[in-house]
Amino acid sequence: MSIPREFKYVGTRPIRHDGVDKVTGRASYGADAAWPGMLHGAVLRSPHAHARIVSIDTSAAERTPGVRAVVTGSDFPETTAALALGEAAIDLRDISESMIARTKVLYHGHAVAAVAATTFDIAKEAAEKIKVVYEPLEPVTDIDRAIAPDAPILHPTLKTKGAPEGATGPTNVASRLELKRGDVDAGFAEADVIVEREFRTAMVHQGYIEPHACIARCGEDGRAVVWCTTQGPFVVRDASAAIVGLDPAHVKVIPSEIGGGFGGKIVVYLEPLAIVLSRKAQRPVKMVMSRDEVFRATGPTSGSKIRVKLGARRDGRLVAARASLWYEAGAYRGSPVGAGAMCAIAAYKIPNFFIEAYDVVVNKPKVAAYRAPGSPMAAFAVESAVDDIARELKVDPIDLRLKNANREGDQAPYGPKYGPIGLEPLLETARRHPHWTAPLGPNQGRGFAVGFWFNAGMNSSATVTLNADGSAAVVTGNPDIGGTRVAQALMVAEELAIRSSASDQASATPTAAASPTSPAAAASAMRRAWP
Amino acid sequence: MARLHIETTINGEPAEFLCDPHETLLSALRNGLGLTGTKEGCSTGDCGACSVIVDGRLVPACLVLAPEAQGRTITTIEGLSSGDALHPLQQKFLEHAALQCGVCTPGFIVAAAALLDAKPNPTEEETRFWLAGNLCRCTGYDKIIRAVLDTAAHIRESAV
Numbered sequence: 001m002s003i004p005r006e007f008k009y010v011g012t013r014p015i016r017h018d019g020v021d022k023v024t025g026r027a028s029y030g031a032d033a034a035w036p037g038m039l040h041g042a043v044l045r046s047p048h049a050h051a052r053i054v055s056i057d058t059s060a061a062e063r064t065p066g067v068r069a070v071v072t073g074s075d076f077p078e079t080t081a082a083l084a085l086g087e088a089a090i091d092l093r094d095i096s097e098s099m100i101a102r103t104k105v106l107y108h109g110h111a112v113a114a115v116a117a118t119t120f121d122i123a124k125e126a127a128e129k130i131k132v133v134y135e136p137l138e139p140v141t142d143i144d145r146a147i148a149p150d151a152p153i154l155h156p157t158l159k160t161k162g163a164p165e166g167a168t169g170p171t172n173v174a175s176r177l178e179l180k181r182g183d184v185d186a187g188f189a190e191a192d193v194i195v196e197r198e199f200r201t202a203m204v205h206q207g208y209i210e211p212h213a214c215i216a217r218c219g220e221d222g223r224a225v226v227w228c229t230t231q232g233p234f235v236v237r238d239a240s241a242a243i244v245g246l247d248p249a250h251v252k253v254i255p256s257e258i259g260g261g262f263g264g265k266i267v268v269y270l271e272p273l274a275i276v277l278s279r280k281a282q283r284p285v286k287m288v289m290s291r292d293e294v295f296r297a298t299g300p301t302s303g304s305k306i307r308v309k310l311g312a313r314r315d316g317r318l319v320a321a322r323a324s325l326w327y328e329a330g331a332y333r334g335s336p337v338g339a340g341a342m343c344a345i346a347a348y349k350i351p352n353f354f355i356e357a358y359d360v361v362v363n364k365p366k367v368a369a370y371r372a373p374g375s376p377m378a379a380f381a382v383e384s385a386v387d388d389i390a391r392e393l394k395v396d397p398i399d400l401r402l403k404n405a406n407r408e409g410d411q412a413p414y415g416p417k418y419g420p421i422g423l424e425p426l427l428e429t430a431r432r433h434p435h436w437t438a439p440l441g442p443n444q445g446r447g448f449a450v451g452f453w454f455n456a457g458m459n460s461s462a463t464v465t466l467n468a469d470g471s472a473a474v475v476t477g478n479p480d481i482g483g484t485r486v487a488q489a490l491m492v493a494e495e496l497a498i499r500s501s502a503s504d505q506a507s508a509t510p511t512a513a514a515s516p517t518s519p520a521a522a523a524s525a526m527r528r529a530w531p
Numbered sequence: 532m533a534r535l536h537i538e539t540t541i542n543g544e545p546a547e548f549l550c551d552p553h554e555t556l557l558s559a560l561r562n563g564l565g566l567t568g569t570k571e572g573c574s575t576g577d578c579g580a581c582s583v584i585v586d587g588r589l590v591p592a593c594l595v596l597a598p599e600a601q602g603r604t605i606t607t608i609e610g611l612s613s614g615d616a617l618h619p620l621q622q623k624f625l626e627h628a629a630l631q632c633g634v635c636t637p638g639f640i641v642a643a644a645a646l647l648d649a650k651p652n653p654t655e656e657e658t659r660f661w662l663a664g665n666l667c668r669c670t671g672y673d674k675i676i677r678a679v680l681d682t683a684a685h686i687r688e689s690a691v
Contacts (some may be wrong), residue, residue: 013628015625015626016625016628016630018633019624019625019630020617020621020625021633022630022633022636023617023620023621023624023625023630023633023636023637023640024568024608024609024611024612024617024621024637025566025567025568025569025607025608025609025637026568027633028567029567029570029634031561031567031571032561032567034562034565121551207668208632208634208668209570209572209578209580209632209634209635209666209667209668210570210572210632210634211571211572257632257633257634258632259570259572259632259633259634259635260632260634260668260669261632262668288571290574291572291573291574291575291578481632482631482632482633482669483631
């Protein structure tokens with residue numbers, strides 16, 4: 001539990017350490033570096049959302065003058081490794097197959113081959129000469145089609161984790177989980193007001209302005225160096241090593257400045273391709289996605305279908321909740337539906353609830369983390385239903401939420417007891433704010449909603465060195481995701497009671513020189529330093 | 532394909548480069564001349580990250596062909612600061628924390644510089660309209676607008 005204290009430096013707003021480099025254009029982002037002798041890579045992507053790959057003929061590309069290496073899925077070993085990843089866990093076989101298709105393409109834009117050549121234009125033209133014969137299959141692009149009894153199946157071997165006993169046969173439902181407490185039917189029986197609604201949200205891309213980019217060099221000794229734009233250099237190191245079959249100790253990742261990530265720059269898309277192209281060509285290989293490739297082939301957040309039923313007593317107390325959540329995982333399992341289920345009613349003290357959550361594969365890019373992954377869609381549905389209860393009962397939406405707000409010591413729907421979550425004071429502050437009662441002008445509206453997310457730093461580390469002049473230098477494994485350096489410096493200055501500390505190295509620290517740090521740690525550090 | 536030899540003026544200095552006829556000015560700046568402060572966000576003229584000034588006109592470098600630079604005068608983000616002094620816009624962007632990840636920042640500053648050259652005393656609405664072609668995904672636009680308006684006020688005061 002945190003103890004309130006007076007801060008001297010935390011909460012102040014000094015000029016950022018990386019500010020001058022960024023306003024002058026000197027800061028080096030993923031696509032800004034060039035290495036001596038480097039080649040340029042291009043990716044051939046599937047024009048089908050769902051198709052079997054019958055054959056791939058790369059000979060015309062290989063014969064093209066200037067081409068130095070061509071790779072397809074068969075250049076990558078099978079991997080069964082899994083990697084723990086901050087707010088989720090990732091299956092590296094899925095990541096590997098999402099990065100480059102083997103026997104099937106599962107989304108429009110799925111990579112099927114990559115080429116390295118002396119110029120980007122040559123690489124691009126050579127990639128287009130690769131002949132791929134596809135057997136197109138019916139694409140599955142929404143939840144309803146994916147869970148229909150006659151739905152085309154993306155992965156013939158997929159089984160529903162957490163399925164009820166006796167469930168058999170092929171499916172697009174990768175997992176099912178339940179959260180429950182009390183007697184939900186009895187709860188609805190004692191409710192005076194019940195609302196039941198269904199909501200749908202579309203997949204949404206993180207939309208960072210900087211496209212994915214990297215340079216990789218892999219030498220005769222099998223050691224690789226990767227420069228790339230990423231939120232998680234240690235994830236890139238471990239995932240790339242497993243996907244290309246290298247020892248993680250032999251992969252060094254140097255994170256560039258990052259031009260936005262929002263959760264979407266944790267997964268590897270280009271780095272293993274560039275490593276294998278480089279190993280074949282024995283030259284560094286630079287790869288930069290176009291905006292089109294970013295939107296077609298990198299992680300959006302899940303589209304969803306959510307059914308919510310809430311019951312309340314006339315006095316405004318919520319007594320029962322039932323929710324069903326179906327989240328699109330994209331082409332490979334792993335939507336954040338579990339987090340959605342945990343967050344859905346986490347703000348409220350509801351004695352009886354039943355929540356079921358389904359992870360559903362569809363022919364779209366594999367989803368990636370996106371700002372409290374899984375929570376916003378659930379919040380949209382539940383908060384809309386809470387507003388409907390307020391309308392039915394003709395009570396103020398903030399008053400209704402205050403009446404049901406979880407407090408310190410209450411049990412979260414997902415198990416543990418809450419620490420100081422601050423919801424009640426926040427609601428009271430909002431209710432007292434003049435904006436809540438100010439008259440509305442033409443075309444103006446006003447709404448209120450509560451969101452919930454877990455704060456977790458996961459594994460993180462920092463090395464602080466005291467300099468002779470009494471200042472301190474901070475080295476961490478976090479890239480600067482938009483203020484991390486100064487946030488960390490402020491915390492170190494606060495704790496050491498010194499005026500200046502610099503974390504200038506933070507974003508340029510290669511994995512070989514820092515300790516493993518989770519992508520969540522950078523966001524967490526920022527939240528702590530700028531309360 | 533024969534490469535074209537282009538002579539131009541960039542940030543006040545004569546410059547020359549070789550390019551393919553279909554190459555963009557953005558590519559020539561970044562890859563040919565090493566001026567990587569001009570960023571590529573979309574290559575379709577939608578995001579403004581590659582904003583440069585050509586003969587006094589604000590353009591996205593991704594929609595200009597490199598050969599069109601022949602005989603022109605080009606200003607990029609690298610040309611705004613002079614000596615060891617930042618351009619007032621660069622200073623105000625720092626003071627207002629008008630950047631987060633920073634990748635859109637050079638484009639915004641170049642676009643704002645073109646605005647203040649054309650109109651030293653813009654209204655907030657004019658500033659917002661002028662910068663509508665630049666996308667920022669992190670900070671929201673408010674701090675950026677405040678930094679530009681504060682710069683305009685600062686330049687006017689300094690000139691008195």
